[in-house]
Amino acid sequence: MDAIKGYFPSNYEQSRSTFRGHLETIKRKWPEAELTTVHIGKEEDNTIDMISSNAIHNNEQVLFFTTGEHGIEGYAGAAMIHLMTNEYLEHIDPATTGICLIHALNPWGMRNFRRVTENNVDLNRNYLYNRASVPHNVNKNYEKENELFLPDGKITDLSKEKMKLQTQLVKAISSEGYSAIKEAKGMGQFEFERGVYYGGKKEEETAIFLKKIQNQLLSDYPRVIHMDWHTALGPANEITMVVSSEDERGEEELKAIYDLKNIQKFTPIKVKGDSTNHFHKLKNEQYPSTYLFSALFEFGTFGSGLKAELREFITIILENRLYWDGAEKQVDREWILSEFREMFYPLNDDWKKSILDEGRLGMEAVLGKEGILKIS
Numbered sequence: 580m581d582a583i584k585g586y587f588p589s590n591y592e593q594s595r596s597t598f599r600g601h602l603e604t605i606k607r608k609w610p611e612a613e614l615t616t617v618h619i620g621k622e623e624d625n626t627i628d629m630i631s632s633n634a635i636h637n638n639e640q641v642l643f644f645t646t647g648e649h650g651i652e653g654y655a656g657a658a659m660i661h662l663m664t665n666e667y668l669e670h671i672d673p674a675t676t677g678i679c680l681i682h683a684l685n686p687w688g689m690r691n692f693r694r695v696t697e698n699n700v701d702l703n704r705n706y707l708y709n710r711a712s713v714p715h716n717v718n719k720n721y722e723k724e725n726e727l728f729l730p731d732g733k734i735t736d737l738s739k740e741k742m743k744l745q746t747q748l749v750k751a752i753s754s755e756g757y758s759a760i761k762e763a764k765g766m767g768q769f770e771f772e773r774g775v776y777y778g779g780k781k782e783e784e785t786a787i788f789l790k791k792i793q794n795q796l797l798s799d800y801p802r803v804i805h806m807d808w809h810t811a812l813g814p815a816n817e818i819t820m821v822v823s824s825e826d827e828r829g830e831e832e833l834k835a836i837y838d839l840k841n842i843q844k845f846t847p848i849k850v851k852g853d854s855t856n857h858f859h860k861l862k863n864e865q866y867p868s869t870y871l872f873s874a875l876f877e878f879g880t881f882g883s884g885l886k887a888e889l890r891e892f893i894t895i896i897l898e899n900r901l902y903w904d905g906a907e908k909q910v911d912r913e914w915i916l917s918e919f920r921e922m923f924y925p926l927n928d929d930w931k932k933s934i935l936d937e938g939r940l941g942m943e944a945v946l947g948k949e950g951i952l953k954i955s
């Protein structure tokens with residue numbers, strides 16, 4: 580399929596080199612644009628890359644894209660930066676609009692096709708505004724069901740394990756309630772280093788870096804428009820906008836304003852430590868006069884509904900266990916990894932084409948409404 584050609588590289592290094600190549604294109608509009616490369620983590624050559632520039636005459640607003648907070652999800656994010664550079668740059672006025680594009684907030688995860696960092700941290704549970712205020716055992720539902728979420732030895736018989744997990748999940752749902760199990764996931768946990776949805780004991784290097792950028796943009800511009808790109812959540816092959824609970828507008832109001840079909844709001848109980856929430860809190864407390872639009876944009880894979888959510892739980896739990904404890908059989912290992920891949924960066928061309936189409940819808944809706952794009 581020609582439409583998707585060049586947008587979906589097969590590894591992190593290819594994706595990064597495509598991203599670095601955008602500098603030339605961007606410099607045609609913002610001659611002062613620069614590429615910043617920040618080394619992250621214990622391994623060599625994992626970097627966050629950022630292309631940024633002030634507006635040429637007057638910093639009235641800035642377009643801010645972040646990708647790869649959840650490692651493997653960064654491939655779709657990088658495709659969005661690529662798409663924006665190819666199709667929308669010409670509709671942006673560089674005289675008054677600055678630009679800041681970030682490739683791979685979690686480069687280790689992107690390189691290794693994992694969601695978490697090399698410290699097993701889910702970055703979107705790591706941006707606590709006030710870390711001291713969150714007790715390490717805050718997630719009671721997770722504690723209660725922790726045998727479900729923690730690795731439990733080498734995988735010897737995958738079909739048995741899948742059955743067992745399915746039974747455990749259904750049992751947990753019937754005894755604790757569906758919302759309690761969803762909460763165990765969404766809230767994150769700060770107690771079990773090898774468990775899923777781990778938020779970390781301290782701030783990750785990436786979180787320190789991103790907080791600095793958030794501060795800088797909020798102080799340099801009166802208007803900041805931020806799209807943070809993810810995959811998996813929401814209806815399959817569609818875009819879903821997920822808005823911070825710090826944004827005072829309700830779901831219906833947001834739908835009317837942005838003309839998007841799928842819009843969800845975080846409640847603070849659902850997610851602790853997500854980065855857009857941090858951005859809004861920082862703005863409210865330190866830059867109250869700055870206008871901030873900041874939301875997550877998700878491309879759905881498994882779909883929504885109970886069946887899809889059970890599949891997601893099982894995939895996440897098995898992949899984590901495979902990482903820590905391994906599997907006896909190669910075929911089991913491959914099945915888990917391909918299921919994980921299907922959840923966050925599917926190989927099929929229809930999905931890839933759909934996210935380009937849906938990405939266009941999302942960008943036109945949000946960047947059009949927020950006055951970044953001048954489409955006549």
Ligand SMILES: [Zn+2]
Binds near residue numbers: 649652810
């Ligand atoms: Zn994500």
